Amino acid sequence: RQCNLTGWWKNDLGSKMYVSEVDSQGNFSGEYHTAVSSAQKPIEPSPLVGSQHLDEDGQCTFGFTVNWKFSDSTAVFVGQCFAEKGEEEILQTSWLLREKVDSQPNNWKATRSGQNIFTRM
Numbered sequence: 300r301q302c303n304l305t306g307w308w309k310n311d312l313g314s315k316m317y318v319s320e321v322d323s324q325g326n327f328s329g330e331y332h333t334a335v336s337s338a339q340k341p342i343e344p345s346p347l348v349g350s351q352h353l354d355e356d357g358q359c360t361f362g363f364t365v366n367w368k369f370s371d372s373t374a375v376f377v378g379q380c381f382a383e384k385g386e387e388e389i390l391q392t393s394w395l396l397r398e399k400v401d402s403q404p405n406n407w408k409a410t411r412s413g414q415n416i417f418t419r420m
């Protein structure tokens with residue numbers, strides 16, 4: 300059945316994200332409320348922009364970028380929406396978090412990665 304990204308999602312870290320309506324090209328925007336951060340400043344909701352495939356079976360792949368408003372870092376994020384019959388939709392995702400480092404020799408420690416599952420709120 301059609302898996303639709305629009306709406307509120309949460310992950311096991313307690314982070315929440317809102318995806319606004321997806322346009323005819325599969326583009327969407329929204330906001331990301333992270334529950335965790337290594338930044339010094341207080342956490343704030345941050346904008347996300349992305350796009351998804353609109354294929355017929357509805358289990359779309361997608362990607363988006365989060366531009367953190369309180370940290371000099373950016374996260375990118377790819378995943379697939381799974382909507383098994385009778386099951387609730389989940390988003391199986393992988394992400395990269397790129398933080399600004401003060402010198403190129405420190406570039407080695409600038410990118411973190413992870414996986415995460417989102418379920419509907």
Ligand SMILES: O=C(O)CCCC[C@@H]1SC[C@H]2[C@@H]1NC(=O)N2C(=O)OCc1ccccc1
Binds near residue numbers: 314
């Ligand atoms: O500290 C900073 O510099 C800014 C804040 C970074 C928050 C990170 S992004 C990856 C991880 C943390 N929060 C979260 O929900 N994560 C997560 O695993 O969710 C997956 C995800 C990752 C990127 C974009 C959307 C969702």
